[in-house]
Every structure is written in structure tokens, then in C-alpha cells.
Amino acid sequence: MIKKSLILASLIASVGFSASAFAYSAGNVDTGCKKPRFKTFTPPHKGEADPESEISFTVSGYADATTIKATAKNTPLKLKIVDKQSFYAVSAILPASLTGKYARIHLKANNTPECKAKDGWLIKIRDKAEGSEETTAEESE
Numbered sequence: 194m195i196k197k198s199l200i201l202a203s204l205i206a207s208v209g210f211s212a213s214a215f216a217y218s219a220g221n222v223d224t225g226c227k228k229p230r231f232k233t234f235t236p237p238h239k240g241e242a243d244p245e246s247e248i249s250f251t252v253s254g255y256a257d258a259t260t261i262k263a264t265a266k267n268t269p270l271k272l273k274i275v276d277k278q279s280f281y282a283v284s285a286i287l288p289a290s291l292t293g294k295y296a297r298i299h300l301k302a303n304n305t306p307e308c309k310a311k312d313g314w315l316i317k318i319r320d321k322a323e324g325s326e327e328t329t330a331e332e333s334e
Contacts, residue, residue, distance in 0.1 A: 226304070226305075226307065226308040227255055227304055227308065228304060228308055228309070228310040229252055229253050229255065229256030229302040229303070229304055229310040230252070230253040230310070230312075231250055231251070231252055231300050231302070231310070231312040231313075232250065232251050232252075232253075233249070233250055233251040234248075234249075234250045234298075234314045235248060235249045235250070236248065236316055237314075238314040238315060238316075239314075239315055239316070239317070240316055240317070241316065241317045241318070241319055242287060242316050242317070242318055242319065243287075243318070243319050243321070244287055244288070244289050244290075244291055244292045244318055244319070244321055245286055245287055245288075245289050246286070246287055247284055247285070247286055247287075248270075248284065248285055248286075248287060248298060248316070249282065249283060249284040249285075250263075250283055250298075250300065250314075251277075251280045251281065251282055251283065252280060252281040252283060252300075252302055253280055253281075254276075254277075254278065254279045254280045254281065255304055256281065256302040256303065256304055256310075257302070257303050257304060257305075258274050258276065258281055260301070260302050260303040261274060261281065261283060261300075261301070261302045262300070262301045262302070263283070263285055263298055263299065263300050263301075264298070264299045265287060265288065265291060265296045265297070265298050265299075266288075266291060266294070266296050266297075268288050268290070268291075270285035270286070270287075270288075270298075271285060271286070272284070272285050273285065287318060291318045292318060292319070292320045292321055293318065293319070293320030294317075294318055295315060295316070295317050295318070296315070296316060296318055297313050297314070297315050298313050298314055298315075298316065299311070299313045300312045300313050
């Protein structure tokens with residue numbers, strides 16, 4: 194009688210465990226959105242740069258390199274993207290039209306079409322004319 198009860202209890206327990214095992218579905222796993230991250234801004238935030246000088250930043254390696262975009266004062270920047278295995282090193286030349294102004298560099302990148310990231314930084318672009326006047330004054334002395 195005890196043997197029969199033990200067999201029945203183990204049978205019920207095994208059915209219960211197998212039912213919970215079959216209830217697992219790979220679709221229930223939350224994959225989440227791993228948004229691309231932007232770092233290492235050069236010149237730094239609120240730093241200064243000359244017109245037509247190079248700016249650079251890095252983007253995490255899980256970003257889709259074809260979706261990396263940058264603009265300055267609504268002017269798209271032509272980007273040079275170098276794959277460094279675990280991240281992308283990105284550089285661009287500032288437009289000549291931006292002189293003596295502050296400009297926010299807007300950045301965008303996607304990991305997937307649904308997983309998008311935005312960032313940016315503010316820089317002051319020096320006025321070339323001011324630098325030219327200083328050299329002219331020094332030359333006349």
C-alpha cells in the first residue's frame with residue numbers, strides 16, 4: 194500500500210513538473226532595446242573649434258554603421274566611419290559657413306529600426322576673421 198502511494202505521488206509530481214517545463218516559450222523572453230551610445234566627443238562639450246576643423250566621437254559597436262548621422266545647424270556632415278571592432282570611430286569636418294557661432298552637433302544612430310538613439314554636444318566655432326586680424330596686426334608691428 195505504501196509502495197502504491199509513493200508511485201502515485203511521484204507520478205503526480207512528474208506530471209506537474211513536466212507541465213511547467215512545457216509552459217516555457219522562447220517568445221516570453223524580453224530581448225529589450227540596446228540603444229547605441231555616443232562617447233568621446235572632440236572638441237569636448239562647450240569646447241571651441243575652428244571653422245572647417247575636424248570633430249570626432251565614438252559610437253558603440255552594436256550600432257548599425259549605415260544609420261549613423263550627424264548634423265550641425267541643420268547641415269548634414271559628411272562622416273568618416275572607422276570600424277574598431279568594439280566601437281565605431283567617427284569624424285567629420287565642420288562646414289566653413291559656421292563661423293563665430295555656437296552649434297549643436299546632433300547625432301543619431303540605430304541598432305534596429307525600432308531601437309534608435311539620439312545625442313549630441315554643443316561647441317563654439319571660432320570666427321576666422323578674428324584670427325586673421327590678429328596675425329595681420331602682428332605682421333605690421
